[in-house]
Amino acid sequence: MSHTAHIPSHRKPRQRASKSALRAGVAGGFLSTIAVAGAAGPAQAEPVTQTIEMPTITDGLSTAVAASAQATQQVALDLETQASEDAAAEKASKAAKKAHAEAVRKAEAKKKAEAAAKAEAEAEERAERASRTSERTTLSASSGSSDSGSSASxxxxxxxxxxxxxxxxxxxxxxxxxxxxxxxxxxxxxxxxxxxxxxxxxxxxxxxxxxxxxxxxxxxxxxxxxxxxxxxxxxxxxxxxxxxxxxxxxxxxxxxxxxxxxxxxxxxxxxxxxxxxxxxxx
Missing domain, CATH: 3.90.1720.10 (endopeptidase domain like (from Nostoc punctiforme))
Incomplete structure (x- = not known):
């Protein structure tokens, strides 16, 4: 019998075949994943050299802004014109009313003046008739002497x-x-x-x-x-x-x-x- 036959062995016990297979599978999968990632990595990191033209946002913007500004200016001019026309109409209306009132006043004054002139003329006419009547009466009663003798002055x-x-x-x-x-x-x-x-x-x-x-x-x-x-x-x-x-x-x-x-x-x-x-x- 060998001298070392009774010395216990210090080697680890052999793992079971199932666990070894499992670990081999996991390791293989991990290595496969790394390989795939390594293969895909350089392709994604490749720089993009194609230039894509995007539509210019400001295309037509200046035209639209100009049209809007022109429309706003036209509205302002229309409002200003309307305000001027309204003011002119109001001024004309006031002037017409004033002129009408003045015309009425002058017409009334003229009417009163004509009435007064007519009354004065009638009074003068009556006085003139009375004077002529008196003169005729005086002449009838006169002796028919010459006018030179009737007044020395x-x-x-x-x-x-x-x-x-x-x-x-x-x-x-x-x-x-x-x-x-x-x-x-x-x-x-x-x-x-x-x-x-x-x-x-x-x-x-x-x-x-x-x-x-x-x-x-x-x-x-x-x-x-x-x-x-x-x-x-x-x-x-x-x-x-x-x-x-x-x-x-x-x-x-x-x-x-x-x-x-x-x-x-x-x-x-x-x-x-x-x-x-x-x-x-x-």
Whole structure:
């Protein structure tokens, strides 16, 4: 019997075959996984060399922004225009109302003035009729003495037209026949006159052509004193050569003239509106 036969062996017991197979399988699988990973690794790490063009986000953006800005500006202009039109309309409306109120006020004032002028003209007409009636009564009661004897201070001024003859009588008769006719600026008859138109027409009946306007008529003859008047003399208001009104002296201290649109053609006393001077054409 061997000397070492009883010495126990220190080697590890042999593993069972099943466990060895299992470990071999796991190890093989692990190594396979590593191999696969190693094989795949270089392929994934390879750099990408292909360039992909992405659509530009700003394509068309500037056009859209410009269109939007233009639309906004147009809206602002439209609003501004509308505001201006509204303001102008309001201003025009206020002006129209103011003008209407002013027109109404002027119309009322004119109406009142015309009524007052009419009342004044009627009062003057009544006074004038009363004066003529009184004059006729006085003349009827007179002794028929000459006018020069009836007034020592102004014999010629008191001359009565009933004693006038010839051209002067024709002029005076025509002037008196127009009393009551209307006054119209530029009027030359037969039913409407201005002052110089009446004087010119009256003198035409005597075959005398006078200038058309009062300025020229006031220098058409010889200047005479207002204290030495004769029927048919031309009376004027204003300066000789710059007169603004003329009339015809008809005797008895009265004149006939186309005065104004309110009174028309009237016969009045010289005291009503004292003339500046007189001129004698006959």
């Amino acid at each position: 102004a014999p010629s001024s008191s001359s009565n037209s009933s004693n006038v003859s010839g051209s002067a009588a024709s002029i005076v008769a025509f002037a008196k026949a127009q009393v009551g006719d209307a006054y119209v600026s530029g009027g030359t008859g037969p039913n409407a006159w201005d002052c110089s138109g009446l004087v010119q027409a009256a003198y035409r009946t005597a075959g005398i052509d006078l200038p058309r306007v009062s300025q020229s008529q006031s220098t058409a003859g010889t200047q005479v004193s207002l204290d030495n008047l004769q029927p048919g003399d031309i009376l004027y208001w204003g300066g000789a050569g710059s007169a603004y009104h003329v009339a015809i002296y008809v005797g008895g201290g009265e004149f006939v003239g186309a005065q104004n649109s309110s009174t028309g053609t009237v016969q009045r006393s010289m005291d009503y509106d004292r003339p500046t001077g007189a001129v004698r054409v006959l």
